[in-house]
Amino acid sequence: MTNKETIGNIKELLLDEPSAEDIARWRQDQRVGVQKLLTQYDKRQVKKQRQQQAFEHRLMFEKQAWQHGARLAGVDEVGRGPLAGPVVAAAVVIDDSFDMTIVHDSKQLTEKTRLGLDQELREKVVDFAFGIVDASEIDRLNIYEASRVAMRQAIEALHTPIDGLLIDAMTVDLPLPQEKLIKGDDRSISIGAASILAKNYRDSLMKDFAKKFPGYGFEHNAGYGTAEHLAGLEKFGVTPIHRQTFSPVKKYLN
Structure with a gap:
């Protein structure tokens, strides 16, 4: 152990990916400030581990498809309840390199977090697309059917060939195998990613x-x-x- 390392330096290193040797050395450091930092670090590690486990669980449907060489699109919509504006759907395709463990149902993320994920999501997914049905069409069809139309638009706008769909609580009129998942944005990473992109996109439209x-x-x-x-x-x-x-x-x- 050496006290040449300041508590400030140790704090910075703990926010990165310290080695096991560093951690073991700091655990022998008797300074109260260092031990507090290690307690905070341990809590973060537990949180990250739980987040990773939850992420793996929400990849269950995608993994099953990948094992059979199939590629799925996750689909979700936003904007059923508002009095104004369109209903917007997003379709998202991911592969086994996708590693954004924070991705979840958009309603469980703060606006700042959700918006902060947008660009990284667009870069890390294999493909994504949107479908939009405006207010006059919602009035003509009803909101349920308008949501299905928006979903179909998003799916058909994808450039990547897909073998099936994971959809949040609905089905669409397309000749593809479909898994209708209740609370799907909380059960599938693909659908969760779609919910984030759709929410961000619609909010941007409403700001315009x-x-x-x-x-x-x-x-x-x-x-x-x-x-x-x-x-x-x-x-x-x-x-x-x-x-x-x-x-x-x-x-x-x-």
Whole structure:
């Protein structure tokens, strides 16, 4: 043991990937600050191990397909509940090199984390694509069918040939084997990745709509029926991106 290493230096090294020899040496260091750092490090390692185990579990469906030489796309949609804006679906294909253990159902991630993952996800997946169905088409079809159309669009926009689909709680009209997974974005890495990309993409669209239709708070509420949004409907009326078949939008027509 040597005390030439400052606590600050040890802290930096512990945030990286220290060697087993370094860890063993620091465990012999009697300084309280060093032992506190090691306690924090141990907690991080346990968290990382649990995250890795959960990641492997959520790869179960993909791994089964890979073992048979098949490639699956995970599919999810976002935007069923809002009063305004489109429903957006994403389809994502990954392979066995994918290692982003943090990928999860987008609803379980903070906005900052979710947005921070977007570019890395786009770079690390094998392929991804989006499908978008606007408010007028949602009114014509109903939201359930519009979601299925958006999913189909996303799947058909992929450039990578696929052998089957993992879909969050739905099926689509395509001649492909499909696994309909309840809470699929929490059970499949592919679907979880799709949920993140779809959410980020739709939120970006709604921020653009906020510039075109100010006063509804679309940049904050993504079209959901918040107090700010309802106040905007009361004051400014219905916009072209509002879903006219949705209550309470119908109340403000004409």
